[in-house]
Amino acid sequence: MPRIPVINTSHLDRIDELLVDNIDTGEFKLHRSVFTDEALFDLEMKYIFEGNWVYLAHESQIPNNNDYYTTYIGRQPIIIARNRNGELNAMINACSHRGAQLCRYKRGNKATYTCPFHGWTFNNSGKLLKVKDPTDAGYSDCFNQDGSHDLKKVARFESYKGFLFGSLNPDVPSLEEFLGETTKIIDMIVDQ
Numbered sequence: 001m002p003r004i005p006v007i008n009t010s011h012l013d014r015i016d017e018l019l020v021d022n023i024d025t026g027e028f029k030l031h032r033s034v035f036t037d038e039a040l041f042d043l044e045m046k047y048i049f050e051g052n053w054v055y056l057a058h059e060s061q062i063p064n065n066n067d068y069y070t071t072y073i074g075r076q077p078i079i080i081a082r083n084r085n086g087e088l089n090a091m092i093n094a095c096s097h098r099g100a101q102l103c104r105y106k107r108g109n110k111a112t113y114t115c116p117f118h119g120w121t122f123n124n125s126g127k128l129l130k131v132k133d134p135t136d137a138g139y140s141d142c143f144n145q146d147g148s149h150d151l152k153k154v155a156r157f158e159s160y161k162g163f164l165f166g167s168l169n170p171d172v173p174s175l176e177e178f179l180g181e182t183t184k185i186i187d188m189i190v191d192q
Contacts (some may be wrong), residue, residue: 050074051169053178059162061107062088066124069107073168078154079103080164081124084111090154090166091126097149126151161190 008051020029034040054073057080062069068081077093079102093103102113102122112129114121119132128149142169156168163186165175176183 045074048078051167053156053165053167053170053172053175056080056090056164056166058157059088059164064109066109066111068103068110068124070103070105073154073166076168077101078166079113079151080166083123083125086143087125088157088164090157090164091151092154094152095120095122096128096151097131102151120149120190122151126153149158161186 018031018034020027022028029150056071056073056078057069062080062082065082065084065086068079070077071078072078078090079093080088080090081089093101095102095113095117097120098113098117100117102115103110110124112121121129121131123129129152154166154168156165156167156175157174158165158171158175160175160179160183165178171176179186
């Protein structure tokens with residue numbers, strides 16, 4: 001697991017004042033400013049929600065071919081889609097051209113996604129299928145070579161017993177290592 005660097009910010013300098021953790025008296029308090037501190041929020045996003053595994057959905061929420069489900073990893077919107085072959089894919093929910101959001105609904109069933117900005121169309125595996133007026137748009141000869149303009153895949157995307165997890169960080173430990181003893185609880189739930 002990546003080590004979180006200590007950053008000299010006011011909330012960390014006075015963390016002892018913000019947290020009361022007294023086992024003897026049973027007093028456990030956290031000052032409400034912790035929930036509104038922008039610097040702490042940014043640290044949590046970077047190292048917890050955008051730098052580690054995050055639970056995204058259950059496979060049952062995307063049961064049919066061409067179904068999709070949208071959610072977030074930290075601040076990053078993503079699409080989880082089941083393609084026509086039944087394979088699940090997790091991609092950034094933004095057109096690779098200008099970044100416009102492709103899926104504006106929580107869930108649905110679509111084989112393709114068309115950007116509302118310039119009309120680029122992608123299949124539900126993330127491959128760029130077509131662009132409007134490719135010859136008149138002024139794209140270079142190297143445009144869309146080897147998937148260069150396909151949707152960006154989530155760096156790590158795995159399923160454990162139907163529970164879907166993703167990470168924007170390609171260097172996270174394996175999902176089973178991250179889940180640790182939690183796998184026993186998931187196994188008990190699934191095996192009922």
